Amino acid sequence: MERRYSEYSYGELHSEVAELTEKARKAEQFGMVNEYAVYERKIIMAKAYMMDPKEFEPRTVYQIEGDPAHTFYVEYMNGVFAWGYRINLTGQRAGDKEEALPISMLGKQVKN
Incomplete structure (x- = not known):
């Protein structure tokens, strides 16, 4: 197993x-x-699982590794997953559903 x-x-x-x-x-x-x-x-x-989830803050926007067309708004953290939604280049929410990304997919924090 x-x-x-x-x-x-x-x-x-x-x-x-x-x-x-x-x-x-x-x-x-x-x-x-x-x-x-x-x-x-x-x-x-x-x-x-090699990363520290405490390094990522809820209600914060991060770059997405491998997806330069979107950023990711983290609503909350659950273990090594960031839950939230993607934001497109125009600043609009991309899609209706909340999604979870492993924190290893998150890049640098985006400054507002």
């Missing part, structure tokens, strides 16, 4: 990220797009 990332030590998470990165590289080389995407998602999750 696989363990949850929340049960891993920092060192174990670091090793897991390195292993997943190598697997993702190989999948990309062989053109296995779906497998590559799965490894990328796992890397994002493992990295989230």
Whole structure:
């Protein structure tokens, strides 16, 4: 039975990220797009557990790694997930539904 990332030590998470990165590289080389995407998602999750959720503040806007067309407004934190919504380049809320992003997807805080 696989363990949850929340049960891993920092060192174990670091090793897991390195292993997943190598697997993702190989999948990309062989053109296995779906497998590559799965490894990328796992890397994002493992990295989230290596971060401190206290570094992210509710009611604050952050850049989104890999999505320069949007920022993310954090309404509240729940573990390693930031709950809120995306904001497009015009400053409008993108979509009606609240979503959760792993904190590893959040970049720098956006100054208002």
